[in-house]
Amino acid sequence: MSENRSGGSAPTVLRMVLGKRLRHLRERAGVSFDEAARAIEVTALTVRRIEKAEVGLRIPYVRELLRAYGVPAAEIDGFLTLAREANKPGWWYKYRDVLPDWFSAYVSLESEASVIRLYEPHYVPGLLQTHEYATALMRTGFPNESAEEIERRVALRLRRQDLLAKPDAPAVWAILEETVLRRPVGGVEVMRAQLDRLAEVLEMPKVRIQVMRLSAGAHPGAFGPFHHFRFGFSELPDVVYTENLAGSVYYDRPDDVVTYLEVLDRMSVQAEPVTRTRDILAELRKEL
Numbered sequence: 197m198s199e200n201r202s203g204g205s206a207p208t209v210l211r212m213v214l215g216k217r218l219r220h221l222r223e224r225a226g227v228s229f230d231e232a233a234r235a236i237e238v239t240a241l242t243v244r245r246i247e248k249a250e251v252g253l254r255i256p257y258v259r260e261l262l263r264a265y266g267v268p269a270a271e272i273d274g275f276l277t278l279a280r281e282a283n284k285p286g287w288w289y290k291y292r293d294v295l296p297d298w299f300s301a302y303v304s305l306e307s308e309a310s311v312i313r314l315y316e317p318h319y320v321p322g323l324l325q326t327h328e329y330a331t332a333l334m335r336t337g338f339p340n341e342s343a344e345e346i347e348r349r350v351a352l353r354l355r356r357q358d359l360l361a362k363p364d365a366p367a368v369w370a371i372l373e374e375t376v377l378r379r380p381v382g383g384v385e386v387m388r389a390q391l392d393r394l395a396e397v398l399e400m401p402k403v404r405i406q407v408m409r410l411s412a413g414a415h416p417g418a419f420g421p422f423h424h425f426r427f428g429f430s431e432l433p434d435v436v437y438t439e440n441l442a443g444s445v446y447y448d449r450p451d452d453v454v455t456y457l458e459v460l461d462r463m464s465v466q467a468e469p470v471t472r473t474r475d476i477l478a479e480l481r482k483e484l
Contacts, residue, residue, distance in 0.1 A: 207249040207301075209308035209432065210282040214275070215249040216431035218261060222247075225265040235264040253279040291352040294345060298443040302423075305435055305446075307359060309366045311426035313460050315417045317373040319381065320390060322353045323360065324370070324397055324405075329390045330354065332382030360400060369404045371417070371463050377407065377480050384484050391481045398474055406467040407476050415466050416459045424456055 207215075222232055222243075229240035236243075236257045243261075245251045258279050262272045288295055288303045295303070306312065306323075314321055319333060330350045338346060359365060377394075380387055397403045408415060423437045436447040436456045447453060468476060 208282055208284075208286050208304050209427065209429070210278065211253060212249040213429045213431045214253060214279055214282050215247045217275075218258070219247040220431070221262070221265040221267060227265060232261060232264060236260045252283050255279060287355070288352065291348065291355075294348045294352060299439075301446060302437055302444065303356060305425045305437070306356065308427060308429075309425040310364075310428045311367045311369075312423065313369045313457075314421070314423040315371045315460065315463060316376055316421050317418065318376060318421065319379070320372070320376060320394070321370055323357055323368065324394060325353060325357075326386070326390050326393045327354060328382055328386045329393075332386060360397070360403070365400075365402050367402045367404075369406075369464075371406045371408055371460070371467050373408050374410050377477070388481055388484055391477050391484075395474060395477050404470050405473045406464060406470055407473055408463065408467040412466050415463055417463045422456055424453070424460065 222229075227235075229243050232243045233240040238257070242251070246253065246257065246261075255276055259272060259276060262275060267275070286300075286304055286307065288300060288307075292300070312323075319325075320329060322330070325333075327350060330353045331346065334341075334346045334349045334353075338349065341349075360368070377391065381390070394405060398405060420438065420440075425435045425437070427434075433448045433450070434453045434457075436453050438445050438447075447456070
């Protein structure tokens with residue numbers, strides 16, 4: 197996938213995976229880009245874009261490419277079934293009116309990840325927010341939008357949380373700055389409910405939350421929020437996501453990803469242990 201996304205339609209994770217499988221099959225068969233392009237009467241650039249999941253998987257093209265790569269007929273049928281599934285819009289498509297293109301890639305990755313590790317220095321992660329907390333943030337971030345538009349954005353955020361209840365829910369490991377829990381978003385009652393929500397999700401077997409106390413001092417992640425995704429597909433590498441006011445950056449180069457993972461590992465040692473999180477939440481709630 198592209199390292200930097202600030203626009204354009206985001207593919208589903210399955211489409212990314214199938215694009216990589218097509219590349220592997222082409223390379224295994226010793227077929228060049230030009231030869232593959234002639235098989236489906238397109239340019240070599242189109243074949244490259246198919247493999248990079250930058251365009252949809254047109255079924256006639258995929259069928260002819262698989263034949264050109266010597267794939268058995270029985271396997272072709274199975275691949276085409278997956279391709280048809282990959283071409284379907286993700287569930288988030290119906291929220292496209294409030295979902296920027298640069299963030300739709302994030303939702304796709306989040307929906308299919310097997311492990312999500314993240315560092316948040318400012319706010320509670322979207323996967324763990326209450327309705328009221330999310331609404332308060334959206335009103336601040338989009339002050340000129342109508343109540344209906346704000347509610348659409350909140351609905352999208354809450355819909356993302358459904359993945360935590362799936363039988364194959366991802367493992368979520370969050371490191372939150374203490375300031376995240378102290379920053380008064382939406383008022384006292386909203387914050388109390390949000391702290392209660394965090395205490396509730398700690399009961400989920402795949403959710404871990406650590407708090408980075410202010411007293412911990414300087415730490416290697418204090419440059420801004422970032423999220424790391426790992427997947428159950430061998431074709432898809434780990435991806436790290438960061439964002440800013442203008443868009444987002446997605447890193448999948450091994451050297452870049454390892455840098456972020458090393459920082460997360462060091463921070464997990466410096467932060468309060470997971471066994472302390474519930475007590476910290478209770479302490480902070482009493483202060484409200």
